[in-house]
Amino acid sequence: MTLSMNTPEFLVERDLDRCIKCQVCVGQCANEVHKYDKETDSLSCDDLACVGCHRCVTLCPTHALTIKKFPLEFRENANWTANTINAIYKQAESGGILLTGMGNDKPYPIYWDHLLLNASQVTNPSIDPLREPMEVKTYLGRKPDKLDFSDGELVTEIAPQVELELPIMFSAMSFGSISLNAVKSLAAAAKEVGTMFNTGEGGLHQDLYSYGDNAIVQVASGRFGVHPQYLDAGTAIEIKIGQGAKPGIGGHLPGEKVGKEVSETRMIPEGSDALSPAPHHDIYSIEDLRQLIYSLKEATRYKKPVAVKIAAVHNVAAIASGIARAGADIITIDGFRGGTGATPLRTRDNVGIPIELALAAVDSRLRNESIRHQVSLVVAGSVRNSADIMKAIALGADAVYIGSSALLALGCHMCQKCYTGKCNWGIATQDPNLVKRLNPEIGAQRAANLLRAWKHEIKEMLGGMGINAIESLRGNRLMLRGVGLSDRDLEILGVKAAGE
Amino acid sequence: MKKIYAQEKYCIGCRLCEVYCSAVHSEYPNDLVKAFNRSKIVPTPRVKVEEDRPLSFAMQCRHCDEPHCLKACITGAMYRDEESGAILNDAERCVGCWTCIVACPYGGIFRDESKSKVVAKCDYCLDQGDPACVKNCPNGALIIEEGGE
Numbered sequence: 029m030t031l032s033m034n035t036p037e038f039l040v041e042r043d044l045d046r047c048i049k050c051q052v053c054v055g056q057c058a059n060e061v062h063k064y065d066k067e068t069d070s071l072s073c074d075d076l077a078c079v080g081c082h083r084c085v086t087l088c089p090t091h092a093l094t095i096k097k098f099p100l101e102f103r104e105n106a107n108w109t110a111n112t113i114n115a116i117y118k119q120a121e122s123g124g125i126l127l128t129g130m131g132n133d134k135p136y137p138i139y140w141d142h143l144l145l146n147a148s149q150v151t152n153p154s155i156d157p158l159r160e161p162m163e164v165k166t167y168l169g170r171k172p173d174k175l176d177f178s179d180g181e182l183v184t185e186i187a188p189q190v191e192l193e194l195p196i197m198f199s200a201m202s203f204g205s206i207s208l209n210a211v212k213s214l215a216a217a218a219k220e221v222g223t224m225f226n227t228g229e230g231g232l233h234q235d236l237y238s239y240g241d242n243a244i245v246q247v248a249s250g251r252f253g254v255h256p257q258y259l260d261a262g263t264a265i266e267i268k269i270g271q272g273a274k275p276g277i278g279g280h281l282p283g284e285k286v287g288k289e290v291s292e293t294r295m296i297p298e299g300s301d302a303l304s305p306a307p308h309h310d311i312y313s314i315e316d317l318r319q320l321i322y323s324l325k326e327a328t329r330y331k332k333p334v335a336v337k338i339a340a341v342h343n344v345a346a347i348a349s350g351i352a353r354a355g356a357d358i359i360t361i362d363g364f365r366g367g368t369g370a371t372p373l374r375t376r377d378n379v380g381i382p383i384e385l386a387l388a389a390v391d392s393r394l395r396n397e398s399i400r401h402q403v404s405l406v407v408a409g410s411v412r413n414s415a416d417i418m419k420a421i422a423l424g425a426d427a428v429y430i431g432s433s434a435l436l437a438l439g440c441h442m443c444q445k446c447y448t449g450k451c452n453w454g455i456a457t458q459d460p461n462l463v464k465r466l467n468p469e470i471g472a473q474r475a476a477n478l479l480r481a482w483k484h485e486i487k488e489m490l491g492g493m494g495i496n497a498i499e500s501l502r503g504n505r506l507m508l509r510g511v512g513l514s515d516r517d518l519e520i521l522g523v524k525a526a527g528e
Numbered sequence: 529m530k531k532i533y534a535q536e537k538y539c540i541g542c543r544l545c546e547v548y549c550s551a552v553h554s555e556y557p558n559d560l561v562k563a564f565n566r567s568k569i570v571p572t573p574r575v576k577v578e579e580d581r582p583l584s585f586a587m588q589c590r591h592c593d594e595p596h597c598l599k600a601c602i603t604g605a606m607y608r609d610e611e612s613g614a615i616l617n618d619a620e621r622c623v624g625c626w627t628c629i630v631a632c633p634y635g636g637i638f639r640d641e642s643k644s645k646v647v648a649k650c651d652y653c654l655d656q657g658d659p660a661c662v663k664n665c666p667n668g669a670l671i672i673e674e675g676g677e
Contacts, residue, residue, distance in 0.1 A: 045561070045565075046561055048547070048560055048561060048563075048564035048565060049564070050543065050544075050546075050547045050564070051543070052542050052543060052544055052547070055541060055542055055543065056540075056542055087542060087544070087666060089544060089547055089548070089560050089664075090560050090561050460582035461541075461581055461582045464537060464538060464539070464540060464582065464667075465540045465667060467538040467667045467668050467669070469668065470667065470668055
């Protein structure tokens with residue numbers, strides 16, 4: 029083997045005064061960073077193998093471990109940064125596409141952080157959510173053009189709706205890309221809090237049919253695990269066209285992750301690669317999409333709303349308008365910061381547009397065309413906290429999907445190595461030794477806690493604005509002001525500048 | 529009586545139960561670093577993680593209703609604590625014949641390396657509240673609850 033130019037990303041430091049040589053770190057690192065030498069009764073580490081996931085740091089009972097950025101300084105160069113240089117070394121060695129996991133980590137502007145919420149002062153009273161009722165229940169689905177009443181009774185037939193106790197759902201993450209214990213955690217949390225999890229394109233595992241009322245079942249380009257019972261099991265069906273982390277790209281679950289359970293759930297042979305084509309091979313136009321939407325509605329006797337998920341790309345507003353006209357009941361838009369289990373690095377970091385701008389553009393377009401009520405808008409792609417959710421709803425979203433945030437609640441440490449299948453936290457892996465590290469009872473509790481905490485915060489902020497129902501915030505862009513944004517940004521967002 | 533149950537599907541084989549068990553039975557029950565780095569001989573853990581990956585679980589004395597160890601003990605050192613129902617070993621009376629180790633069908637009794645003759649076995653951390661292994665299992669794989677045999 030010739031010389032490798034790869035240098036460590038992280039430095040593992042062990043405080044020998046604190047280390048008790050219990051070797052928990054040795055057993056917990058799937059990347060085999062820590063080693064114990066019996067002869068010298070000492071521990072050593074291979075920094076090169078460290079991915080910075082902090083599993084060892086968290087489990088070390090005496091806090092003897094620290095992980096630091098490896099202090100190797102390249103010759104200072106604003107153009108050729110260490111990341112850029114190292115990427116070339118890697119590709120010169122491998123000849124392959126650079127892969128990564130999770131969402132875009134580049135310093136593009138985060139519009140959420142340039143938007144500020146309003147509050148009541150003097151001229152309108154704020155509301156204390158601890159003393160007064162505060163409604164955050166949300167219904168997703170087609171709303172009627174108008175309501176007809178007869179003898180005081182509603183006679184308009186209402187299209188099927190997804191009822192959510194709070195406007196937050198768990199994003200599509202397939203069994204395969206994440207472990208069964210991770211899916212079970214999210215499913216149980218969704219049930220406990222009264223919201224939905226999304227199967228992703230991995231089908232619905234037999235153990236999860238009991239969570240069907242809290243499931244949105246996905247139909248993606250690979251059609252994995254799609255059968256009548258599956259479609260009937262969910263509360264809604266989502267056609268996945270694209271994903272924010274890899275717009276225009278399909279999926280590839282490597283054969284080594286397709287064990288017995290994944291194989292049965294996806295209905296593919298054990299050990300075979302699960303390849304999701306980039307496009308749906310039966311969808312090349314809005315008219316084709318309409319056919320699939322109505323095929324699915326027909327198959328489920330028009331009892332379930334059908335959603336269409338797209339990545340936020342340049343023409344997102346026009347595409348969304350087409351999707352609404354194709355008969356979708358819900359449109360999901362996934363911004364360029366959306367996460368994934370595996371994506372080509374260059375695609376993740378350079379393709380798509382920010383969700384904030386896409387959402388504002390789509391909401392405005394659908395309003396201008398008077399079809400906004402025909403669809404619900406769900407946004408995804410890095411919703412990091414309850415304030416992001418408030419801002420998304422004020423910009424026009426009906427609800428949000430959280431993926432990365434949900435996984436963080438389960439223990440993810442954002443090391444971005446999901447694609448290796450060696451997730452030390454038992455989330456993005458199918459290795460039975462690692463999967464059991466995530467106890468779904470604990471996971472469900474943590475994910476449910478996160479949603480409950482955010483629900484409290486949303487109510488606090490709504491109350492501060494003097495609003496007692498999330499419906500009154502929806503699309504209420506007057507509740508937002510922009511800071512540090514250009515006139516063009518403000519115009520697209522439909523938001524006034526702070527001080528205006 | 530309350531018993532410790534291992535949920536093998538959640539045991540991650542980290543052996544933190546062993547670490548904390550050793551520490552609470554050392555001279556420094558509340559200080560892991562001192563317990564391991566200052567004790568002359570670190571006490572033998574009274575819980576042992578058995579593993580055949582991916583299967584693993586923490587095994588300790590079952591505190592049986594009809595304990596073989598108690599019957600086998602030649603000096604009467606092994607006894608049942610009236611109040612808690614736990615099977616305990618009186619170090620003063622134990623002569624280190626290891627008959628109990630041979631008699632235990634679970635492998636729940638160990639030679640205590642830190643002392644000259646007595647055996648080490650789970651004492652439920654009776655003076656500490658919940659057992660250290662249960663309290664410190666990072667994945668909820670050890671639970672203590674009322675149960676039968």
